[in-house]
Amino acid sequence: MRFAAVAFGxxxxxxxxxxxxxxxxxxxxxxxxxxxxxSAVAGTIPSLAGMNEDGFISLMKLYRxxxxxxxxxxxxxxxxxxxxxxxxAAYFSALKSPD
Amino acid sequence: MAIVDRRKFTTGLxxxxxxxxxxxxxxxxxxxxxxxxxIGGGAGGATAARYxxxxxxxxxxxxxxxxxxxxxxxxxxxxxxxxxxDYDSIGHTYDAxxxxxxxxxIHDWAVSVDSAAKTVELGSGVKVAYDRLVISPGIDMKxxxxxxxxxxxxxxxxxxxxxGTQVALLKSQVENMREGGTFVMVPPPNPFRCxxxxxxxxxxxxxVLSKKNPTAKIxxxxxxxxxxxxxxxxxxxxxxxxxxxxxxxxxxxGGVKNINMETMEIETDIDTFxxxxxxxxxxxKAGAICDRAGLTEGDWCPIVPATxxxxxxxxxxxxxxxxxxxxxxxxxxxxxxxxxxxxxxIRGALTGSKVxxxxxxxxxxxxxxxxxxxxxxxxxxxxEEKIEVADKFISKTGEDAALRKAxxxxxxxxxxxxxxxxxx
Numbered sequence: 001m002r003f004a005a006v007a008f009g010x011x012x013x014x015x016x017x018x019x020x021x022x023x024x025x026x027x028x029x030x031x032x033x034x035x036x037x038x039s040a041v042a043g044t045i046p047s048l049a050g051m052n053e054d055g056f057i058s059l060m061k062l063y064r065x066x067x068x069x070x071x072x073x074x075x076x077x078x079x080x081x082x083x084x085x086x087x088x089a090a091y092f093s094a095l096k097s098p099d
Numbered sequence: 100m101a102i103v104d105r106r107k108f109t110t111g112l113x114x115x116x117x118x119x120x121x122x123x124x125x126x127x128x129x130x131x132x133x134x135x136x137x138i139g140g141g142a143g144g145a146t147a148a149r150y151x152x153x154x155x156x157x158x159x160x161x162x163x164x165x166x167x168x169x170x171x172x173x174x175x176x177x178x179x180x181x182x183x184x185d186y187d188s189i190g191h192t193y194d195a196x197x198x199x200x201x202x203x204x205i206h207d208w209a210v211s212v213d214s215a216a217k218t219v220e221l222g223s224g225v226k227v228a229y230d231r232l233v234i235s236p237g238i239d240m241k242x243x244x245x246x247x248x249x250x251x252x253x254x255x256x257x258x259x260x261x262x263g264t265q266v267a268l269l270k271s272q273v274e275n276m277r278e279g280g281t282f283v284m285v286p287p288p289n290p291f292r293c294x295x296x297x298x299x300x301x302x303x304x305x306x307v308l309s310k311k312n313p314t315a316k317i318x319x320x321x322x323x324x325x326x327x328x329x330x331x332x333x334x335x336x337x338x339x340x341x342x343x344x345x346x347x348x349x350x351x352x353g354g355v356k357n358i359n360m361e362t363m364e365i366e367t368d369i370d371t372f373x374x375x376x377x378x379x380x381x382x383x384k385a386g387a388i389c390d391r392a393g394l395t396e397g398d399w400c401p402i403v404p405a406t407x408x409x410x411x412x413x414x415x416x417x418x419x420x421x422x423x424x425x426x427x428x429x430x431x432x433x434x435x436x437x438x439x440x441x442x443x444x445i446r447g448a449l450t451g452s453k454v455x456x457x458x459x460x461x462x463x464x465x466x467x468x469x470x471x472x473x474x475x476x477x478x479x480x481x482x483e484e485k486i487e488v489a490d491k492f493i494s495k496t497g498e499d500a501a502l503r504k505a506x507x508x509x510x511x512x513x514x515x516x517x518x519x520x521x522x523x
Contacts, residue, residue: 028455031150031439035432035460036512038519043512044505071492072462072509075478078490079458 026091029084032076039095050097056089133159133449136219136229138209138388140165140193142172143235143418143434145521150442152200158450162203162227163196164219170522171262173293174431175514178466180259180270181303189262191522199523209236212392214412231445234394234409235418235434236386237261238292241398244382245285247358255360256285256377259300260292272376273304279314280375283365285355286321287380290399292420292429294327295475297380299465302332305340306468318372319346320355320365327428328465328475334496335467385421399423404481405457406444407437416441425485426477433461435517440481457481464510470500472507 030048039047048056062068064077064085080088137148140163148163155161169190178184196202208222212234218226240258242250257272259265273282282304286297301319308315317340325348326332336344353368363374384398394400394409400417401410407422409415418441419434427433440457447454462476477491494506 022453024453025455027154028439028443029458032436032458032460034516035435035520036462036509036516038516038523040519040523041512041515043515044508045512045516071494072474072476075476075490075492076460079478 022087023091026087029080029088030091033088033092036072039097047097048092049095051089051092053089053093056092057085060085060088133230134228135159135161135231135233135445135449136227137161137163137233137235138219139235139237139386139419140167140170140204141235141237141419141434142174142431142517142521143420143438144233145170145193145196146435146438147233147235147416147418147442147445148202149196149200149521150439151445152196152202154442155446155450155452157201159446160203161201162205162229163193164205164207164209164221164227165193166206166208166222167263168192168206171266172431172514172518173260173262173296174517176259176262176266177296177299177303180266180273180300181306181466181469183303183306183466183469186267191518193522195523209388210391212388212415214392214414217414230414230449232415233418233438233441233445234386234389234392234400234415234421235438236388236421238383238385238420238429239387241382241384244288245355245358245379247360248379248381249360252358252360252379255363256358256374256379258380259378260287260296260380260383269376269378273307274311276308276312276315276375278312280312280316281373282308282315282317283372283374283377284317284319285358285365285377285379286319286323286326288322288382290429291380291383293463294428294430295332295463295465298326298328298332299467300378301344302335302339302465302467305336305343309340309343313343315343315375317344318374319344320352320367320372321346322349322354324348324350327463328473328493330496331473331494332465332467335471335473339468339471383420385417389417389421396423404484404486405440407441408444416445426488427459427461427479427486428463430461430463431517432463433459435520436460436479459486462513464506464513466507466510470504470507472503472505472510473498474506474510 036045037048039049063073137144152161172189193204197204211220218228220226257265257269259269357366365372389395389400394411400422402422407416409417418437420429436459446452459479464474473494475493478489479486480489
């Protein structure tokens with residue numbers, strides 16, 4: 001039922017621009033991220049749960065334009081459209097932060 | 100033999116199902132709770148079971164068949180070998196999959212698949228029925244690919260390519276080598292599980308020997324002419340373990356002609372090498388259940404890229420090392436990625452949930468010495484015939500120590516994350 005709560009939060013919080021977005025799509029895209037980014041894990045790879053939406057979008061675009069250096073993240077970001085990044089940002093920001 | 104049928108519906112619904120069956124409707128449209136059986140609890144199977152159970156929220160019955168109660172990952176087993184991790188840290192149980200996601204975990208061997216009846220027979224004789232079957236059995240060894248090597252010889256010269264006790268045995272043999280002794284490594288021919296693995300293993304053994312037995316030597320008798328991350332490994336070996344490692348490709352040695360397990364002698368065209376300890380990793384093939392299920396062409400299982408369905412049976416999905424994933428290497432990361440694509444396709448077929456464009460990814464980290472980590476990775480897409488590379492990267496030679504340490508720390512973080520993604 002956790003996902004239902006997430007989807008509800010997603011629609012309420014984000015307004016019209018993202019209301020057209022698909023939370024299932026964001027969740028599917030996120031499955032690639034969580035191979036490395038898990039909220040229960042302490043380490044150098046940060047959790048994305050509860051991350052600020054604008055911050056997430058900015059960082060992903062910097063990886064996509066290779067202004068940020070990690071090659072794994074550049075490769076992930078390379079094939080994400082603006083819409084994909086927005087869907088992911090909405091999905092992760094709506095999740096409960098590990099803190 | 101009993102048939103395990105996990106449908107828990109009223110006879111009225113079953114009657115509806117029987118009427119609808121002739122229309123070839125998906126299970127959900129027939130009012131039945133669909134059943135997915137997963138064979139193999141590694142990076143492919145555990146991830147598939149977890150994602151199907153988690154994302155279907157109880158709409159699909161998921162049964163996972165895995166013989167071992169505690170699963171030791173192959174990835175990071177080299178770090179245990181190198182003394183940088185303890186054994187318990189690479190072992191995982193299935194408790195959370197059962198308790199947290201309602202996966203029915205059966206600790207038994209899958210013996211055969213009846214694709215017409217859509218059942219899997221277990222070692223106990225029980226048959227488990229499925230609507231979709233996921234097979235992720237990993238690899239089996241082709242022991243006779245190296246003359247003189249055998250399943251009986253695997254304790255003398257451990258392949259240690261399935262993690263667990265074989266790696267513990269190899270670690271003990273390396274640590275107890277005589278002073279100034281020779282360790283011989285025979286890597287496998289392509290294609291095989293974990294392409295950089297043999298060379299990370301050599302690095303970790305050199306790491307141990309350089310501290311405990313610094314006059315020891317490592318001879319690598321490779322059946323190949325080149326290997327994954329070769330420039331990175333060779334640079335690191337020269338830097339950290341000068342004069343300890345000698346890599347000899349088949350064009351120089353002529354290949355391994357015979358192994359005498361009693362005398363520990365490994366014969367090639369140029370010399371016979373006497374080993375004080377050795378690891379022989381034979382050629383590999385898909386886990387034996389694949390052959391018995393009629394899914395293999397040659398040694399591996401061809402798949403449909405977009406769904407990971409077997410080319411031989413649309414009700415069966417093959418994940419991970421056993422599949423022909425073309426550009427994707429046989430790795431735990433790859434299997435985990437393929438499992439998510441298959442899980443989405445299976446949920447779509449069985450419950451009508453949305454299906455999106457499949458995306459695959461892989462990154463393989465390797466450790467050359469403590470805090471000297473490198474990586475190679477790529478993103479992939481499903482072509483009509485093959486899984487194809489979308490974009491790729493590899494660490495560079497000459498990177499500074501801070502970046503290499505960061506790469507190693509990233510791999511530690513990834514290990515915890517993928518373990519949670521499989522087992523939590």
